[in-house]
Amino acid sequence: MSILNNLLKMITYQENTDREGFVLEETADDGHAARQSEPSPESEAVPQYGEKASAGRRAFKKPVRPANKAGCKPRRIEDGSVAGEGRPDQASCQAKSEQPANNLSVSASLEENREIVGKLYGLPVNRDIVVRDIVIGASPAINGFIVFIDGLVDKSVQDLLIQALMFFAVRPAPPEKGKLAAYVKDRLLPGNQVSVQSRFRDVLDAVNYGDTALFLEGCAEAVLVETKGWEHRSVERPTIEQMVRGPQEAFGETLRSNTALVRKLVKNENLTTEFLNVGARNRVNVAVMYMRDLADPALVAEVKRRVGSIKTDFIVDSGMLEEFIQENPYNLNPTIMATERPDRVAASIIDGKVALAVDGSPFVLIMPVTMYEMLHTGEEIYSRWQFGTFIRYLRALAFYLAFLLPGFYLAVILFHHEMIPTELLLAIAGNREKVPFPSLIEVLLMEISFELIREAGLRIPGVMGSTIGIVGALILGQAAVQANIVSPILVILVAVTGLSSFAIPYYSLAFALRIYRFFYIILGATLGVFGIAAGLFTQAILTANLKSFGVPYLAPAGPRTVAGADVVARLPVFFHENRPDYLNPQDITRQPEVSRGWLIRKDGGKDN
């Protein structure tokens, strides 16, 4: 009977309430948790993004894994093991309650604090954690100790602080020891950013991030002084998104420097940078940047909700974060843009988009984006509009060639010879005469070789990489033709395809097209132009169905929205009167209809 029931259950249609991509909340549990938790004033003020989230979803209980059945018991600090050696799938559990420091408060006893710090950091085994005893030279003298991580702090700043405390603090100490921390912060420490915290969680977060914590005898609070000063790259030129004209700065690995690079370009008090923590173990800082008076509040709330809901133990790069927050991770096309150029981020933020900068990652994420924006570089705006438009059309051609050319070639030579002029047909046939492989194998051989050269060129260090790439391609192509393994026309074809692929400015999109190309090769070889048409229809409908944070991926063409002056053709900048309609910005107007006031007024249009 149970078998029958199971069979019936298997063949009965059940609505998939847990499908990602169509709903904004990842699982029903998340939705339930979100409803249970206290709504923030911001989330109350703005509607939930997207249509289906508000439609109400069926309660769906996720099965509990056996490993978690016992519940997430917080580990005691007496175990001696800090932050557990659990499996990755327990990370969310740990994030909630197993971090031993989460519930600990700073004690008034210096010895107790020292013992807790020692246990939390696994001292003395952990050798890069420095605990140094100090005596503050007030009268009477106050005992204390400082904690910091060697290598993360700026020693000159720290020396200055220690000097201030030990040598120059010749003031009478306050009679109430509980107020010592506030006294030290206000009177004795000259640091720029000094705060007082009473929870060990906050103390550890700060110390792990390069700050120095000061514990004082008799005071149940710790003083945190900003002493960040680790080794890092300086601001360098972009390596992936190079351009001829425009700013030549790129992001680095330091979050604060990255946010500052954006703020340097957007000198506006409405530029907001919020910080969120992601990753139960590495607790990486993620900066959410947007214009308070431009970005759609629902979009900002949605970005923060998605980032805040991530339960994982380790995020090291924005690429990992991107995969966690995008709507359609199974589609090849990227729906979030990563850029290393602050000017692109600044321009996007001014348009009403949201940027996410991850500490340690030199790529900042921009959302929402459309596919057309992924074919822009920003350089078109810096050069004359005619040049920009020309480059855009060239790039549009490259876009199609990058994934269609080999497949179409196969379709034509295998199924539609009539399309090829007789002379060319004879030339192709003559060249192919000695080639022993069928055309499909020939194309696959060359394409795979090209991909190998490309990958090898990337992995080989330094200048050798590009040299190997060029030499490898030349020698391999020439040798393959001489050995009658491939025909010369195919070498040209693969080279043009490769060049077109390199002309796609956004790396992830170019990568997606590289993979699509192989599908078209198979389709062209098996079904000819009809196969190519089938592939195009499938690719187009899957791409048209994509959304980037609620914005249709192919807007403003599919669906049709107000196109603006900067989609494929790049019209002169004085025509860029409105921000993109699909972003739903709070202020759609970028500039007045007549932005060049000098055309109509003698005073230069100062009042315009």
Added chain:
Amino acid sequence: MLAMSNMAKDFMPYPRQLLEIGGPAAWMTPLGGLVVALAGIYLMSLVLKKSPGNTIIEATEQAFGPLVGTALNILIIVSVLEMTGALFMREYSDAMLTTTLRGAPISVVGAVFLAMSVLGAYLGIEAVARVSRLFYLYVLGGILILILSLTPYWNVHNFLPIFGEGLPKVIFQGAYKTSTITEIILAAVIIQAMGGSVKNFTKIGCYSMLIGFGILILILATVVLTYTWQVGEEFTLPLLRLARTIYLGRFFQRLEAIYILFWSIVGAIKISLCLYGAAASLARSLKLPDYRPLLWPLGLAMYILCLLPPDMSDAIRLEDFLRTLLLIPNYFLPLFILAAYWFKGGLQRAGS
């Protein structure tokens, strides 16, 4: 999207039938059909106004009661859309076999169309509409280039005698043949995708008819101008023949493969729409919350139906008959519904 759907038949043997009817005046045959189609949209809008916020499915049920209404919906709307989808699947598969994949079994080509249509219908009307929006420029541009490329072969005398075998035959028989479209009933099924507004329905319906019929008139005129109607009615696929005729120097000739690319996409859009319409109508009729589980069985049924005719000539003959069935959901059903409302209103007035 509806205009693209309307254009799908232009790439098939359909224009040949109109050449047979109209002769040199073949280009006039769609004029009568256009008037009838516009009248059909007006009729359908009257029905939809009686049942605001609902589709034709609910309107039928309201007019005839739940039992008869559901039966009529399944018999008239679902089955006709299903058969039309199967018909197009067969015609497009045959067209692919005769033009490009001569050695391939029809089941394979049909299966590819089935896969495309199930995917399109699964992703929904919004996705299909976006794809239509993406490709319509290429399709219209392609047709325009085709027409312009053939201007060197045009002979205006081919239009004579101007009314062919007589205006009544051209107009009335042409109206009968060309008014058998799917777009009126499809628009009435997907009206909620147009915001549920009857005004939008009328506007979109009229525009799509004007574009669709306009393109058909242009194609027929080009065939007559280029080849004369006597030669034109010998072509199985007149538009493909026109594409083959293009000769822009030694390098640009025989460009029909490029056109096949876009025609296949138009075919996939048409079949997706028919499948979506059939599944959505059936789901609404049976009060199912989601149409998607019906896609696979309906798609499979469409595929099987498409394989039933033994050869292409039988398929064309069958098409001739089945196409007339489209008159029922497009024109007769709205008339019946209006009559039922009128009858009910009369009874109520008599009762009060």
